[in-house]
Amino acid sequence: MIHISDIHKRYQMGPTMVNALGGVSLQIEAGEFVAITGPSGSGKSTLMNIIGCLDSPDSGSYLLAGEEVAELAPDDLAEIRNLRVGFVFQTFNLLPRATALENVELPLIYRGIGARRRRATAQAMLERVGLDDRMTHLPTELSGGQSQRVAIARALVGGPALILADEPTGALDTRTGEEIMALFEELNHDGVTLILVTHDNALAAHADRLVRLLDGLIVDNRAGVIV
Amino acid sequence: MTGRARLVMLWENSAMSFRSILSNKVRAFLTALGVVIGVASVIGLTALGHGAGIAVESRLSNLGANLLIVYSGEPRGTSLVRQRTTNIAPMLTADDLEFIDSLPSDLVVKTARESSQNGQLKFENRNTVATVIGTDPNYPDIRNFHPMYGSFFSELDMESRRNVVAIGVQTYRELFPDGRDPLGATIRINGLPFHVIAIMEEKGSPTQDASVLIPFTTYRRSLSGSDNYAIINIQAASTDVMYELQSTIENEMLRLRRVPSMEMANFYIANQMDLIGTVTGVADTFTLLLAGIAAISLLVGGIGIMNIMLVSVTERTREIGVRMALGAKGRHVMTQFLTEAVILSAGGGLIGVLLGYLFSWGAQRFGGLASVVTPDSVLIAFSFAVVIGLFFGGYPAYRASRLDPIEALRYE
Ligand SMILES: Nc1ncnc2c1ncn2[C@@H]1O[C@H](COP(=O)(O)OP(=O)(O)O)[C@@H](O)[C@H]1O
Ligand SMILES: [Mg+2]
Numbered sequence A: 001m002i003h004i005s006d007i008h009k010r011y012q013m014g015p016t017m018v019n020a021l022g023g024v025s026l027q028i029e030a031g032e033f034v035a036i037t038g039p040s041g042s043g044k045s046t047l048m049n050i051i052g053c054l055d056s057p058d059s060g061s062y063l064l065a066g067e068e069v070a071e072l073a074p075d076d077l078a079e080i081r082n083l084r085v086g087f088v089f090q091t092f093n094l095l096p097r098a099t100a101l102e103n104v105e106l107p108l109i110y111r112g113i114g115a116r117r118r119r120a121t122a123q124a125m126l127e128r129v130g131l132d133d134r135m136t137h138l139p140t141e142l143s144g145g146q147s148q149r150v151a152i153a154r155a156l157v158g159g160p161a162l163i164l165a166d167e168p169t170g171a172l173d174t175r176t177g178e179e180i181m182a183l184f185e186e187l188n189h190d191g192v193t194l195i196l197v198t199h200d201n202a203l204a205a206h207a208d209r210l211v212r213l214l215d216g217l218i219v220d221n222r223a224g225v226i227v
Numbered sequence B: 001m002t003g004r005a006r007l008v009m010l011w012e013n014s015a016m017s018f019r020s021i022l023s024n025k026v027r028a029f030l031t032a033l034g035v036v037i038g039v040a041s042v043i044g045l046t047a048l049g050h051g052a053g054i055a056v057e058s059r060l061s062n063l064g065a066n067l068l069i070v071y072s073g074e075p076r077g078t079s080l081v082r083q084r085t086t087n088i089a090p091m092l093t094a095d096d097l098e099f100i101d102s103l104p105s106d107l108v109v110k111t112a113r114e115s116s117q118n119g120q121l122k123f124e125n126r127n128t129v130a131t132v133i134g135t136d137p138n139y140p141d142i143r144n145f146h147p148m149y150g151s152f153f154s155e156l157d158m159e160s161r162r163n164v165v166a167i168g169v170q171t172y173r174e175l176f177p178d179g180r181d182p183l184g185a186t187i188r189i190n191g192l193p194f195h196v197i198a199i200m201e202e203k204g205s206p207t208q209d210a211s212v213l214i215p216f217t218t219y220r221r222s223l224s225g226s227d228n229y230a231i232i233n234i235q236a237a238s239t240d241v242m243y244e245l246q247s248t249i250e251n252e253m254l255r256l257r258r259v260p261s262m263e264m265a266n267f268y269i270a271n272q273m274d275l276i277g278t279v280t281g282v283a284d285t286f287t288l289l290l291a292g293i294a295a296i297s298l299l300v301g302g303i304g305i306m307n308i309m310l311v312s313v314t315e316r317t318r319e320i321g322v323r324m325a326l327g328a329k330g331r332h333v334m335t336q337f338l339t340e341a342v343i344l345s346a347g348g349g350l351i352g353v354l355l356g357y358l359f360s361w362g363a364q365r366f367g368g369l370a371s372v373v374t375p376d377s378v379l380i381a382f383s384f385a386v387v388i389g390l391f392f393g394g395y396p397a398y399r400a401s402r403l404d405p406i407e408a409l410r411y412e
Helices: A044-051 A074-084 A100-109 A115-128 A144-156 A174-189 B003-022 B025-061 B094-102 B139-143 B155-159 B169-175 B216-224 B239-257 B272-315 B317-325 B330-365 B375-401 B405-410
Strands: A002-013 A016-028 A033-037 A059-064 A085-088 A162-166 A193-197 A209-214 A217-223 B067-072 B108-123 B126-135 B147-150 B164-167 B186-189 B192-200 B211-215 B231-236 B267-271
Touching (some): A016 A044, A016 A217, A033 A044, A033 A174, A044 A193, A074 B317, A074 B330, A100 A115, A100 A144, A100 B003, A144 A174, A174 A193, B003 B025, B003 B330, B025 B272, B025 B330, B094 B108, B094 B231, B108 B169, B108 B211, B108 B216, B126 B169, B126 B216, B139 B231, B155 B216, B164 B169, B169 B192, B231 B239, B239 B267, B239 B272, B267 B272, B272 B317, B272 B375, B317 B330, B330 B375
Parallel strands (some): A033 A209, A085 A162, B126 B211, B164 B192
Antiparallel strands (some): A002 A059, A209 A217, B067 B231, B067 B267, B108 B126, B108 B186, B108 B231, B147 B192, B164 B211, B186 B192
């Protein structure tokens, strides 16, 4: 589903250029659960943003479901994100003034789906992540674990082929983090392609495959568990 | 994007904007305040200007309906109220009057001759000076200057050249300070005895309130000795014919005098329409000026909206990033902020309209000012407010729509 070949991404940091990705090639098949690991600053988020069409590479090719997306315009990328990608962030990124339900509805709004259908779909998603009783709560009234469940429901609501999670348990305690990981595994079992970014090897162990980055290069790419 | 999807977006944008505005009511109110004041002052000040124009117009109409006045002498500006400040040499003749009276009734309704001079008035031991006007029984109708007590002299009084007098209210107060009933009393004008038959209504203008009116025939015999008159008052059939009537009379009077043009004539004609036109023209200019000043404050209000919208976009950078990550396109973000700016300005405009009406009502009720809100001003001020929201909200909204989602998500 994902065919990335020789992708480069450089950032200007003051006077110097940082090679965030220095020629990355990667293939991910539909239904896979891939963990991207590596130390801080190794380029994990940059790679994930490109995979999620939030960002474009400076050079290289990226085929998403057979379509070249490396050089698409911002609005076309927005449409791909809306239809095919669900993001889960470390800090949840819920809109503070919107209820859990309204947050989950957001991707459907940009798809132009009417209020009634939107509501029903969002409710079903919140039920799926176990938040039937928190729908009208504001983010400030939710615990960290609950907030991340809302964010996952929001990522899932549009039925994306791909879920991208960047350090999704980074702001949670270990037990809650495990619960969230269990939810991700469940989703993956149901057929969602899952890419998890983490620097935590224990979490990465949940994945089918492990991609390790160092200084913007893939140094390890293999199936199975590392300890 | 389908029509239905557009509708969904429009609705959601409005809902989001309302929520965002309501989440910070005080700030929203202060932001819109400039527009509120701008719209209210456009409407309120226009109402005052318009009201003043109407008031002046009605006061001028009060001089008489469809009034045309032929003056003897050189023109001295368009004045319908000048004639009794001086004693005008009577140079209008019976031929002039005859011609005017011969005009069809769809041009001329009625006429009244008029001459005047200052006279010495005396009753018992009291003396005063007043303008003594000799005129015809039609005078009260034409000049809209009626007796409030007693009745004006009649055709019979004219024919018999009776020594009867209708006195202005100020003259009455000076001659009869004890407030007694003056009807039947005999006063002396330049030593001659006159019976008081009426007190004229108060007009608030000294030239009318300090005058006394006697039959023209009596005036000619006892005071002037001249067959000519200084003024012919004419009531035209309608406002539409006034200019036509004026030129008809001018042409004939020039012909009678064998004078080629009005520049060399010894008469001129004042037209009520001219005066009303001049005065309302001044009022309109004044109104426009006030509205212009108010519009500037509306513009300043727009800058206030832009300022706050820029702050709002910066504050919500992260929110914009999240929305973009979830699939919002540039135009979605753009319309969201534009909607918010327009709701702010339109809401401010609406409050401004209400305040404008309130201001106008208050000026009338408590300030005693004539004030009339014109629908035009409401429409223009409100539309202007909305346009200002679009215009000044446009730049912040554009900036929001061009944010890079990655940068926006990293924003703290
Ligand atoms: N927007 C940016 N501007 C400048 N430098 C950036 C930006 N994003 C990432 N970088 C740099 O690129 C490198 C890789 O960053 P990132 O992908 O966030 O790493 P990770 O997620 O693995 O911590 C880092 O050196 C980081 O400082
Ligand atoms: Mg990172």
